Amino acid sequence: MSQIHHTIDKLQITEQLHKAVSEQNTDYIQQLLQGLVAEEVAEILEATPPKERSQLWGLLPSDTQGEILGHTNDEVRANLLSHLDQHEIIQLTEALETDDIADIIQSLPDEEKSSLLAKLPEQNRRAVQTALSYPEDTAGGLMSTDFIAVRSDVTLEVVIRLLRKIGSLPKDMVDLIVRDRDGKYQGTLKLNELLVHDEETLVADLVDPKRFAIKALVPDKEVATIFEKNDLISIAVVDENNFVLGRITIDDVVDIIREEAERAQMASAGLDDEEDLFAPPLRSAKRRSFWLGINLLTAIFASIVIGFFEATIEQVVALAVLMPIIASMGGIAGTQTATIVIRAIATGKLGAKNSHKLILKETAVGSFNGLLWAILTSVVTWFWFQDSALGIIFGAAMLINLVAAAFAGALIPLFLNKIKVDPALASGLMLTTVTDSLGFFVFLGLATIVFTI
Template sequence: MTEENNENQDQNLETKLQKIVYLLQRYKLVEGFVRLQDAPEPELIESIIQKQNLANLRGELDKLHPADIARILEMLPLEDRLIIWRLVKSEYDGEVLLEVSDAVRQSLIEDMDNKELVAAAEQLDADEIADLAPDLPSDVMENVFQALPMEERQQLRAAMSYPEDAVGALMDFDVITVREDVRIEVVLRYLRRLSELPDHTDQLFVVDRDEHLKGVLLLNQLLISDPESIVTQVMTPKVVKFLPDNKAEQATQAFERYDLVTAAVVSPEGKLLGRVTVNAVIDFMREKADLEARNQVGLSEEEDLFAPVWKSVRNRWAWLAINLVTAFIASRVIGLFEDSIEKLVALAALMPIIAGVGGNCGNQTITMIVRALALGHVNQDSTLKLITKEIGVSIVNGIIWGTVVGLFTYAIYQNIQLGLVMALAMLLNLLLAAFVGVLIPITRLKFGRDPALGSSVMITAVTDSGGFFIFLGLATLLLL
């Protein structure tokens, strides 16, 4: 937490960031100067001025929360980023590594030696180490593993065994457990003996001798209840709980729906394994939203803003290749009708309108359906109803916008038949867009795929090639 005396939270942070960037520039300026000037005693100048500059920078950094340091590192080009990174106090290393994006994390880890990495990892909890594990060299992980006490070793092994989108990957092990037959007063005394409670503790978990979860004791309940009463009288037996194999998305929705702060994770036999906290859920939501935004345009990973060009090219190439293939197909569809275009060249100028508006309508439909699927608002029976409704919308849109493009065409080319063909092609392509726009995400889901991923590219491919075919085909049939 940061001290904010009645000041705007963000502006305060912004000021600190600017100060650091300013100090960094000064440091680099002097360094450049010393090198350029070929000064008689460069080491001396450097040692006096630069030591002061670095000390100032370090002082500013020490005042920041690790998450804010992470943000600064994200903002800086690689060279500057590493200057700052080397100044961060080593107790923060682990947390900063957790906070930065995958891309920036790689650049930081490459700058550290194995000893530093092991030290950084050892500051973290088992579940946090598991989050870093994919980016750490295997010999570092080996050392970290050896250094852990037995219990945490097991936890680390467990945490690493779950796929990224499972509840198990969000789970941590910071649970406080109590027995159901003790008095509240005893619980209070037990807590008072602890040096601190885990972050986000809003409830204690009530378990029996075999660690089976019996209920939860909400701190809110604990605080208002009579110290003489027994845990069973005060605890909540109805508990929202998850299996580690449940989808993380499921947990997210439960947290949203039931306004949870923490929730228990249990084994299939009902043994308490750990808990999920709301901050893990928020991080997951943010990452998922990012992933979806990137997927829509085919960025395969989080990209370091200042990544080398070749890395960026690699990150983006797959989608462009797919896009190119669909563009080639559309191009060949047009190629089929080259004779028609030669006879009536206006067709070439008009055809992108049909394809473009079709793509836009199709994407509107897909966005609606994907959202409804994600929130669980669609069931088996609704598919037909949804198609019917989207077809209805398309007919109305087709008539309205078909008329508009028909009139536009007539105004420019003074050709009534051509205007009618445009209007009809528009209507037909919008119907195609609606039909495919409902079917693509629902079919993808049925086959266990993510309905959002790639749907936009698919619908655009269909409405492009389909739109060209419909329009040029109609024109060939009716006009030539």
């Protein structure tokens, strides 16, 4: 490999692979796969429709399949595993770290889990069982049991001898875990301390007690925050009694951060981020219909509001022409505020005191924009329909709806967060219910007063 990194054009390789698969050009497929790391192959599999996906999977070198599976999303992994028998799955896991084996076992149907576990080699089984005993989204579920620990009452000479015996250290290891005589966590010892100090020095004199460990049940989102805040590379995981269970490294944390961001983005449209891009259409349709159903109810609610004013619309049909503009502008203004507030909540920035100020600020923003667009649109309406009263009603409704949208856009996510519902998930639908219904009500209500009373 060249020493300068040339970015791989994954898209181009994906397309060439798809072509090679359809032409059954095995040699070319192997050649294309050679330059790729496991995560890239996993992404290419996710980007491949089901039929071609199984063909491609069958052509992957079997010693790479395990690591690749560790990088695919849940649905694609379960799908690929469903085509394998137990013997093949055991083979897959042979070269894997125990946390990756646990991921694979978790993707299997319940009845296969325990029978597969029983077939694992003794030393792996224990570690995998430990990993499985913690929920997937906690420090315990994330950790690898692949760490090196030394006792604090030995000299550096002993430690260096141990390292020489081990030969190659686990990837990304910048420090050793230090335990006391009872096996409890004490701190860490940086590898470079071994280089710069005398061999007679005791580990205890160099251990960094400020490097804390985390409990196995800490949620993964919090693990990510701890890494980010403290610029960590790895951290030890301990049980309730401070015994060391394993360690988490930054590469797992990077995945969590990426996934968490994707989850929030997908949730705002009522979608699951672990879904297969090429899932069968009927299955996808079923999953998405729940969200459409909820939206239908909110849309019907807005229609009922319009229904109150049928008589007015019959008289002034221009109202029907104009009313979607009010609703649409309210929706956008409210979404802008809600997006800001949802992000501030997600980053832990909104407490009782400053959220009041934020609501005030956002409502002020809504008022400024309300005023601007009220004036502009009322003039446009006046000329469009040659009706000054209609123009003034439209402007007034626009102003009221934009102020209300900003207020609701700030309030709804804060309220949802208070009642422990994910604001990213439900804010959008609740907000448009308010901006649509209120927009229609104010506009048609004002028109009813002016034109029919």
